[in-house]
Amino acid sequence: MPTELTLYEALRNRLIGGEFEAGQRLKSETLRHDYDVSASTIRETLFRLSTVGLVDSLEQRGFRMPEQSTELRTDLTRTRIMLESEGACLSVRHGDVAWEARLTAAHHELKHIESRLRADDESQTLLKLWADAELKFHRTLIDECRSNLLKEFHxxxxxxxxxxFVTTDREFGFVPENVEQHQSILNAVLSRDEALIRARILEHLSRNLQEDQP
Amino acid sequence: MPTELTLYEALRNRLIGGEFEAGQRLKSETLRHDYDVSASTIRETLFRLSTVGLVDSLEQRGFRMPEQSTELRTDLTRTRIMLESEGACLSVRHGDVAWEARLTAAHHELKHIESRLRADDESQTLLKLWADAELKFHRTLIDECRSNLLKEFHxxxxxxxxxxFVTTDREFGFVPENVEQHQSILNAVLSRDEALIRARILEHLSRNLQEDQP
DNA sequence: TTTGATTAAAATTACGAAATTCTCTATATT
DNA sequence: AATATAGAGAATTTCGTAATTTTAATCAAA
Structure with missing residues (x-):
């Protein structure tokens, strides 16, 4: 049981878990009591989280949950498409059969959770499991790209x-199309067709693009 | 007169200016005296710098200048090629004549400094100017890509x-080839040939790649 | 001479409190 | 009624200190 989370990880999980509203203030004076540490320690962690964009830091005005914006979501989606496509193609070039096996395994677990989720899409524990499994699958996809920078950025x-998206999209994650799309990505990787891989990743993520410009 | 640098910016400039040796300890107890602030303030800034990779942070062992490594330099070069190529091509698609003008202006200033540097490549003030001008040119190159994330990562x-590279390569920056290469990149952009742009950027940066794998 | 252990010094980390800055409400003015 | 101002309260930021840990230096033993 991984109860040994660092403060950074604990706060990060709450920040991406939909607990806070967009723009909501994150008072270190309040948060310190959840972890029984001093305000300075919370402050330090919030600062670190702000450098990776998970927290907004305003001079002399403390910290806030980042605002929602279509522009940011579009940017995040496009950049993720770029990094994930590039990473997957590089992985195909460098990865061996063991990597294919790991990706197949990750997909298998994800598929299993997604099928259970179709029966009961309210279960909070299942949703937690899904979040971890989906991250695992997408990370494994780029795992053999041989660029730590690319992996960190991703x-x-x-x-x-x-x-x-978690706080916007109530149905985030468990749309039925995802199941087929993850399968399509896996198939594309196993066929080692780079153009196909790029197309499948684009297809998977492009539903999050709502834009005027082409 | 930009004497109004934040502590973060001041320290960052020193960290990329070749003042410290690779692996050297960065003692907050020592650094605090350079800026007349408390150790906590320095510590906080070093922490933030460590999240962007400019400082190594070791649990209970303080902060260090990052180690040199061929792997990291290769990774940095490849990732920069990816981000800069992508950013430049997107800029060509979205940028108007005003952007072309800004890029041409940035190149003109850079060329001027580079030519002066050929006469006197010891001058520390010229080297500072060159560093700023080169950053300006490469940032302008991707300025119209319409992705803040891409620009931040770049x-x-x-x-x-x-x-x-600054601390490794004594001749960093003022190799004569750079002058022609910057010109080539500009020409490629003005011709709006995306394949050519990618080729020129690759050409410009690939001299920093010393690798066995293809 | 080299290796290992012990001790002293120095540095990092976490905390609590003072000082500055901002926020909010109530009051006064146009 | 709407706007502006003033003051009290709350929150953020900075600092100095105490406690823990690491680093070095000295000395003894092989």
Whole structure:
């Protein structure tokens, strides 16, 4: 049981879990009591979270949950498409059969949770499991790209993506199309067709794009 | 007169300016005296710098200048190629004549400094000017890509790139080829040929790639 | 001479409190 | 009624200190 979360991880999970409203103030004076630490420690953690965009930091005005915006969601989606496509194609070039196996395993677990979710899409525990499994699948997808920077950026974008969409989209995550789309991505990877991989990732994420410009 | 630098910016400039050696300890107890602030304030700033990779943070062992490594330099170079190519191509699609003008202006200033540097490549003031001008040129190149995330990531990579290469490569920046290469990039942009732009950026940065794998 | 242990010094981390800044409400004015 | 002002209260930021941990330095033993 991983109860050994750092303060950073604990706060991050709450920030991307839809607990706070967009624009809501995050008072270190209040948050300190949830973890029984001093205000300085909370402040430090909030500062670190602000450098990866999960918290907005205003000079002399403390910290806030980031605002919602269509522009940001579009940017996050496009950037995720770029990083994930690039990472997946590089992984296909460098990855061996063991990587294919790991990706297949991650997909299998994800599929299992998604099918259970179709029966009961209210269960909070299932939703938690789904969130972890989906992250695992998408991270495994780019795992063999041989660029730590790309992986760090992807993770950063992934968290902010979650944060923006979880609170907006009530049906975030468990749309039935996802199940087929994840399967399509896996198939594309196993066929090692880079153009197809890019197309499938684009297809999977493009439903989050609501824009005027092409 | 920009003497109004924040502590963060001041420290960042020193970290990418080649003042510290790789792996060197950055003692908050020592640094606090340079700015006449408390150790906590320095600590906080070092923490923020560590989240963007400009400082290494070791649990209970303080902060250090990041180590040199060929792997990191390769990663930084490749990632910069990816972000800068993508950003430049997007800018070409979205940017108007005013952007072309700004890029041409930035290149003109850079060229001027580079030519002066050929006569006197020891001058520290010229080197400072060159560093600013080169950053300006490469940032303007991707300025109209319409993705704040891409621009943030690019800036982050650019700073770490500087940090890694400045301390290694004594001749960093003022190799004569740079002058022609910057010109080539500008020409490619003005011709609006995306494949050519990518090729020129790759050409410009690939001399920093020393690798076995293809 | 090298290795290992012990001790002293120095540094990092966490905390609590003072000082500055902002926020909110009540009151006065146009 | 709407706007502006003033003051009390709350929150943020900075600082100095105490406690824990690491680093180094000294000395003894192989």
């Amino acid at each position: 993770l950063q974008v992934f968290y902010r993506f979650r944060q923006q | 800036l982050q990579v650019f700073y770490r790139f500087r940090q890694q």
